[in-house]
Amino acid sequence: MNLIREIWQSIVRRDRLSTDKGKSELVFLNVWLHIHPAKVKREHMKFSHTFYLGFITFFLFLILLTTGIALMCYYRPYPPQAYQDMKDLEFVVYMGSFLRAMHRWAAHGMVVCVFLHMCRVFYTGSYKKPRQFNWVVGVVLLLLTLGLSFTGYLLPWDQLAYWAITVGTNIGSYAPLVGGQLRELLLGGHTVGEAALLRFYVLHVAVLPSLLILLTIVHLWRVRKDGGLSRPVWKLKESKLETLVTIGAPAETAALQAQPAVTSKTYGLMEVVTGKPIFETVTPEEEEDTVFSYPYAFVREALALMATVTAIMTISLLFRAPLEELANPAKTPNPAKAPWYFLGLQELVSHSALLGGVVAPALMVVALLAIPYFDRNPSRQLTQRKWALGLFTLFVVVNLVLIVVGTFFRGPGWALVPPWVHVVGGAE
Amino acid sequence: MNRRSFLKWSWGAAGLLALVSAIGVSLAAVLRFLMPSVFYEPPQAFKIGTPADFPFGPPTFLVEEKIFVFRDRDKGFSAASAVCTHLGCTVAHFQSDQRFHCPCHGSVFAADGSVQHGPAPRALDWFEVTLSRDGQLRVDKNKVVPPTYRLMV
Numbered sequence: 001m002n003l004i005r006e007i008w009q010s011i012v013r014r015d016r017l018s019t020d021k022g023k024s025e026l027v028f029l030n031v032w033l034h035i036h037p038a039k040v041k042r043e044h045m046k047f048s049h050t051f052y053l054g055f056i057t058f059f060l061f062l063i064l065l066t067t068g069i070a071l072m073c074y075y076r077p078y079p080p081q082a083y084q085d086m087k088d089l090e091f092v093v094y095m096g097s098f099l100r101a102m103h104r105w106a107a108h109g110m111v112v113c114v115f116l117h118m119c120r121v122f123y124t125g126s127y128k129k130p131r132q133f134n135w136v137v138g139v140v141l142l143l144l145t146l147g148l149s150f151t152g153y154l155l156p157w158d159q160l161a162y163w164a165i166t167v168g169t170n171i172g173s174y175a176p177l178v179g180g181q182l183r184e185l186l187l188g189g190h191t192v193g194e195a196a197l198l199r200f201y202v203l204h205v206a207v208l209p210s211l212l213i214l215l216t217i218v219h220l221w222r223v224r225k226d227g228g229l230s231r232p233v234w235k236l237k238e239s240k241l242e243t244l245v246t247i248g249a250p251a252e253t254a255a256l257q258a259q260p261a262v263t264s265k266t267y268g269l270m271e272v273v274t275g276k277p278i279f280e281t282v283t284p285e286e287e288e289d290t291v292f293s294y295p296y297a298f299v300r301e302a303l304a305l306m307a308t309v310t311a312i313m314t315i316s317l318l319f320r321a322p323l324e325e326l327a328n329p330a331k332t333p334n335p336a337k338a339p340w341y342f343l344g345l346q347e348l349v350s351h352s353a354l355l356g357g358v359v360a361p362a363l364m365v366v367a368l369l370a371i372p373y374f375d376r377n378p379s380r381q382l383t384q385r386k387w388a389l390g391l392f393t394l395f396v397v398v399n400l401v402l403i404v405v406g407t408f409f410r411g412p413g414w415a416l417v418p419p420w421v422h423v424v425g426g427a428e
Numbered sequence: 429m430n431r432r433s434f435l436k437w438s439w440g441a442a443g444l445l446a447l448v449s450a451i452g453v454s455l456a457a458v459l460r461f462l463m464p465s466v467f468y469e470p471p472q473a474f475k476i477g478t479p480a481d482f483p484f485g486p487p488t489f490l491v492e493e494k495i496f497v498f499r500d501r502d503k504g505f506s507a508a509s510a511v512c513t514h515l516g517c518t519v520a521h522f523q524s525d526q527r528f529h530c531p532c533h534g535s536v537f538a539a540d541g542s543v544q545h546g547p548a549p550r551a552l553d554w555f556e557v558t559l560s561r562d563g564q565l566r567v568d569k570n571k572v573v574p575p576t577y578r579l580m581v
Binding site: 171349 | 453462463464467468469489491492494514515516517518529530531532533534546547549
């Protein structure tokens with residue numbers, strides 16, 4: 001028994017979790033957990049503050065990583081075989097259909113959650129000093145998520161995949177000067193063919209996930225260094241100084257004001273780091289509201305993880321991932337649509353390929369990246385940010401409307417067809 | 429600037445230049461590596477069969493080559509690209525109105541390939557059709573010809 005205890009204690013070198021010291025050591029002696037602070041502020045963990053969208057996005061990525069590796073065992077990135085492997089996954093491989101559905105729905109979910117997370121960060125003004133650059137990292141993570149989704153879209157090598165990528169990569173070729181060569185570089189050829197499938201596969205399983213993981217590490221590290229989750233806006237109200245009343249004094253006498261003895265208290269984590277850190281500065285009043293991450297934060301994160309996995313599994317049991325017929329370069333489906341999150345782009349492209357497909361999205365990305373440097377207003381209160389809120393809401397609404405129109409209101413020949421009208425046959 | 433600081437500065441500049449050129453050359457090499465030296469794709473010039481293989485009237489659509497071959501009773505042979513100039517979808521030729529329709533974004537091309545409707549930026553290409561020595565028709569996609577081009581056989 002002594003040996004077992006000795007082995008256990010060589011692995012887990014903290015005090016027992018019933019003690020405060022043990023709770024702290026659990027976090028900062030563990031390489032995986034020490035991205036958390038030992039103590040968190042209670043209201044930062046409130047669901048209504050962040051809706052846990054960042055966590056959920058991260059958990060969806062974990063689902064994608066695990067199911068993706070599983071799918072790789074049965075997939076060959078070569079034109080006719082790729083489609084046969086999809087059929088095998090759907091009908092032959094044990095749980096193949098379920099894993100593929102999980103991968104597909106988690107990918108859609110990740111695009112949605114990244115976008116919602118961005119909206120939350122914007123509306124709470126959490127991109128403001130000192131978090132400007134982390135917003136930029138976040139926008140790059142959004143682009144990487146879209147890139148991963150787009151490259152994954154081709155891999156089934158069915159009609160849906162083939163034409164979405166044909167249309168999508170042709171949009172890029174409208175970029176002035178380099179567009180055509182860029183497309184050739186991406187596809188490894190002039191049309192979407194076997195070279196393109198291999199390149200998309202390499203991007204999808206190696207290049208883009210590595211970049212995403214590296215930048216996620218930076219993203220989370222910076223959140224931690226900037227004091228954890230940003231403060232809820234409702235906690236930003238200036239605390240009023242208490243007024244003292246001198247008993248017996250005339251009413252017009254100016255009241256005495258109490259000055260707090262200590263305005264802030266700083267926890268320095270490492271003695272070698274000199275100077276006052278920009279993080280972990282709390283007032284004594286706030287300190288009362290902090291709790292140990294174990295179990296307070298970890299339980300909530302675990303619940304979010306379980307809810308995410310359960311939701312994806314349930315959806316995957318109810319809805320299978322779509323698989324159309326084998327890619328046929330000769331027959332364009334009518335209408336041929338890009339993945340839904342690019343349908344806003346396709347809607348713009350249907351009006352002008354250069355303006356809608358290159359200029360507008362480029363401006364959108366630049367605008368998103370520039371937000372924290374362009375918006376000099378230091379306030380995070382909603383009432384003091386009317387211009388910023390208006391513009392961002394306009395951006396969100398325009399994107400949503402374009403996507404909805406592209407998804408539900410476009411029929412054969414990209415004609416405007418309301419979703420409740422059923423087109424028989426269509427133009428053939 | 430004395431000699432000592434000049435030498436120091438020169439070393440620094442030379443070092444920086446070496447570093448920048450090394451990075452530049454490496455990047456160029458990576459780009460060149462990614463650009464295939466050989467494309468394993470269908471050839472751009474190909475034989476499509478003897479003139480007798482093609483009927484008069486509606487055009488023949490060649491799936492692999494993505495072209496329409498027209499045979500006109502008194503004008504001869506011509507070949508039009510079936511690739512929409514907008515985003516590369518394959519257009520269909522409607523016998524009813526003698527026009528080309530793109531299913532992706534609704535571009536419509538007239539019988540001579542010119543844009544009539546939709547976002548397509550330019551007309552469909554017409555390719556040179558020649559008769560090779562073995563009596564087969566030969567289409568060269570590298571040679572774009574005006575829509576009035578015809579091969580009389």
